[in-house]
Amino acid sequence: MDELARDFNRSTAPLKGLLGIEMKVKSPRPPRPSLWREDLLRNIHCGHCGRSYGVYAIALFCPDCGLPNLRDHFDREVELVEQQVRLAREVQDRELAYRLLGNAHEDVLTAMESFQKAVYRFLLDRRLPNRAAQLGSGKAVKNRFQNDLNATRLWANLDIDPFAGLTKDELELLRFNVGKRHVVGHNLSMSDESYAATARTEPLGRTVSIVADDVSRFAELCGRVIDGLEVELKTHCPEGG
Numbered sequence: 001m002d003e004l005a006r007d008f009n010r011s012t013a014p015l016k017g018l019l020g021i022e023m024k025v026k027s028p029r030p031p032r033p034s035l036w037r038e039d040l041l042r043n044i045h046c047g048h049c050g051r052s053y054g055v056y057a058i059a060l061f062c063p064d065c066g067l068p069n070l071r072d073h074f075d076r077e078v079e080l081v082e083q084q085v086r087l088a089r090e091v092q093d094r095e096l097a098y099r100l101l102g103n104a105h106e107d108v109l110t111a112m113e114s115f116q117k118a119v120y121r122f123l124l125d126r127r128l129p130n131r132a133a134q135l136g137s138g139k140a141v142k143n144r145f146q147n148d149l150n151a152t153r154l155w156a157n158l159d160i161d162p163f164a165g166l167t168k169d170e171l172e173l174l175r176f177n178v179g180k181r182h183v184v185g186h187n188l189s190m191s192d193e194s195y196a197a198t199a200r201t202e203p204l205g206r207t208v209s210i211v212a213d214d215v216s217r218f219a220e221l222c223g224r225v226i227d228g229l230e231v232e233l234k235t236h237c238p239e240g241g
């Protein structure tokens, strides 16, 4: 465009004094310089302003537009989970396929737990600064965000219920998947008594099933909880949102 403008101005130079024609090219805002570091493993694309940036672990807000990026982070988790599910479909070894699906299923719960923990501590610092250290301590939190009933008790400290948008059936399905995760991770994938009581088709002592649809549905339900938390973050945007 610069060259075109120069040619245009050259060709109209004789007329300049008479008509005052001149073409100027305005460059778009230059991208902000960004430093690439290898430990900034994740590259997030902000769904609000379209900027991409590298991040270590998690960033609650976009460093450019200041809006919450929790959902964008969770979507990246789901993308990785779906890639593991695809790999599971491709491998011939059934045990390896089961292991991959189990890991994908676990990653959904890990993301939901760790994202809740990060937001909970952030909101405690902002809304209850005098009690934040006590309420957000490792001892107070433990692994309580894995389970909606325990998590709800913690969120009550902030008068928030991120599970409120789920129906009774959806909550049951969420709990069922958390129970499944417990069995896969801690009971050699064999159905235990509490799991067998909720899973009519998987009797006690049998290997629990994990299918791709379980993982997708589980991720979808957890995503709804994350959406609820993103709404809470909006009231704390660094630039006012």
Ligand SMILES: [Zn+2]
Pocket (backbone or CB within 6 Å): 046, 047, 048, 049, 050, 051, 062, 063, 064, 065, 066, 067
């Ligand atoms: Zn942004």
